[in-house]
Amino acid sequence: MSTILTIKNLKYRRNQHVLLHDAQLTLTSGKIVGLLGENGAGKTTLMRLITGLAQGQGVIDVAGATSPVARKRQVSFSDALNGFMASAKVQKIVQFYQLVYPDFNRQRYAQLADFLGLRADAKLNTLSKGTREKLVIALTLSRQVALYLLDEPFSGIDSMSRKKIINSIIKWLPTDATLVISDHYVAEIAPILDEIVVVKDQTIAVHVATETIRDQEHQDIQDYYEQLYEGGEQHDA
Amino acid sequence: MQFDDKVPIYYQIKQYVYQQIITGKWQPGTQLPAVRQLAVELTVNVNTVQRALRELIAAQILISKRGKGNFVTTDQTTLATLADQLVQDRLGAVYDDLRALNLTDQQIITAMQTYIEKRGRQDEHDFND
Numbered sequence: 001m002s003t004i005l006t007i008k009n010l011k012y013r014r015n016q017h018v019l020l021h022d023a024q025l026t027l028t029s030g031k032i033v034g035l036l037g038e039n040g041a042g043k044t045t046l047m048r049l050i051t052g053l054a055q056g057q058g059v060i061d062v063a064g065a066t067s068p069v070a071r072k073r074q075v076s077f078s079d080a081l082n083g084f085m086a087s088a089k090v091q092k093i094v095q096f097y098q099l100v101y102p103d104f105n106r107q108r109y110a111q112l113a114d115f116l117g118l119r120a121d122a123k124l125n126t127l128s129k130g131t132r133e134k135l136v137i138a139l140t141l142s143r144q145v146a147l148y149l150l151d152e153p154f155s156g157i158d159s160m161s162r163k164k165i166i167n168s169i170i171k172w173l174p175t176d177a178t179l180v181i182s183d184h185y186v187a188e189i190a191p192i193l194d195e196i197v198v199v200k201d202q203t204i205a206v207h208v209a210t211e212t213i214r215d216q217e218h219q220d221i222q223d224y225y226e227q228l229y230e231g232g233e234q235h236d237a
Numbered sequence: 238m239q240f241d242d243k244v245p246i247y248y249q250i251k252q253y254v255y256q257q258i259i260t261g262k263w264q265p266g267t268q269l270p271a272v273r274q275l276a277v278e279l280t281v282n283v284n285t286v287q288r289a290l291r292e293l294i295a296a297q298i299l300i301s302k303r304g305k306g307n308f309v310t311t312d313q314t315t316l317a318t319l320a321d322q323l324v325q326d327r328l329g330a331v332y333d334d335l336r337a338l339n340l341t342d343q344q345i346i347t348a349m350q351t352y353i354e355k356r357g358r359q360d361e362h363d364f365n366d
Contacts, residue, residue: 030284031284032282163280166280167277167280170273170276170277170280170281170282170283171273171277173283175283187242190242191240191242191246191279191280191281191282191285192280192281192282193282194282194284194285210246211245211246211247211285214242214243214244214245214246215245218243219243220241220242220243221242222242
C-alpha cells in the first residue's frame with residue numbers, strides 16, 4: 001500500500017474569495033473514495049486543483065509528481081466532453097483520446113465499451129444522458145494512471161445506468177490505483193466506498209473509512225454525512 | 238444483494254457466504270467466484286470482499302489454495318459448528334428481544350410453541366391454495 005495523493009496546506013482563491021484553505025489529505029493506493037459536499041462546496045475545484053487545471057498555493061503530490069504537467073500524466077479526470085462537436089462520433093473521440101494520452105489502453109476501452117453497450121458509430125448528440133456518462137466513464141477508466149477522478153457521474157442518471165457504471169468501476173479499476181468519486185448524495189454508492197472525504201467550510205473537514213462509521217458510530221454513511229451539517233457552526237469552534 | 242448501511246459490509250458479506258454454504262448453494266469443496274467477480278455480484282468494494290474472505294479463511298470455513306482460489310471447507314465438524322453457531326445467534330437475538338418484553342422463560346417457550354403450531358397450519362393452508 002503506497003501513497004497516491006498527498007495534499008498539504010492547500011489554499012485556493014478566486015476573485016478575492018477564499019474557496020479552499022488549509023486543506024490536508026493523504027490517500028493510499030487501491031481505494032475507492034467518495035468526495036462529498038454540498039453543491040458549490042468546492043468538490044470540482046479540488047479535483048481541478050489535483051489534476052492541475054487550476055493553480056493554488058501549497059503542495060499537491062500524485063504518486064511522486066508535483067508539477068501540474070507531471071501530475072496530468074498520473075491523473076485521469078472525467079471530462080464532460082463539452083470540447084467536442086455535437087455531431088462527433090464516439091470513435092472519433094476515442095481516437096482523440098489515444099492521440100493525446102499515450103497511456104490510453106485501447107483494449108481496455110473495447111472491453112468497457114462492450115460491457116457498457118457503447119456504439120462506435122453513435123454521434124455524441126444522439127446519446128442519452130446515461131449513455132453519455134457511460135462514455136465518459138469508459139474513456140476515463142481506459143487511461144492507465146495512479147489516480148482516477150470522477151466528477152458527479154451519477155447526477156441525473158437512471159438506476160440501471162448507475163448500476164452498470166458502478167459495476168464497470170468494480171471490474172476495471174486497476175488494483176493499485178485509487179479512484180475518487182464526487183457526489184452530494186452518498187447512499188447509492190456507499191457500499192463501494194472505502195473512505196469518504198467531506199469538503200465543508202472551504203476546507204477538507206472529514207476523512208474517514210466507511211466501515212469505521214458503520215462499526216463505531218453504528219450509522220449509515222448518508223446519516224453520518226448529513227449530521228455533519230446539523231448544528232453547523234457550533235462544531236467549528 | 239441489498240445491504241444494511243448501518244452494519245459493516247464485510248460482516249454482511251460473511252453472513253452471505255454462511256447462507257450460501259448452509260443452504261447448500263455452495264457445497265463443501267466448491268470453489269468460490271474470484272474476488273472481483275464476487276464484488277461485482279454483490280455490488281461492493283473489492284477490499285471489503287477481501288477482508289470478509291480473509292476472516293473466513295482465518296476461521297477455516299474457507300480454504301485458500303495458492304494460485305487456485307478459495308474453496309468451501311470439506312471438514313464436516315467445522316461446517317456443523319458453523320450451522321450450530323448461526324442457529325444459536327438467531328435464537329439469541331429472538332430470546333433477547335422477548336426477554337426485553339418482560340416475558341419469563343416459560344412464557345417464551347409457550348409463545349414459541351403456539352406460534353410454531355399456528356404458523357404450521359397457516360403454511361399448510363397456503364400450500365393447499
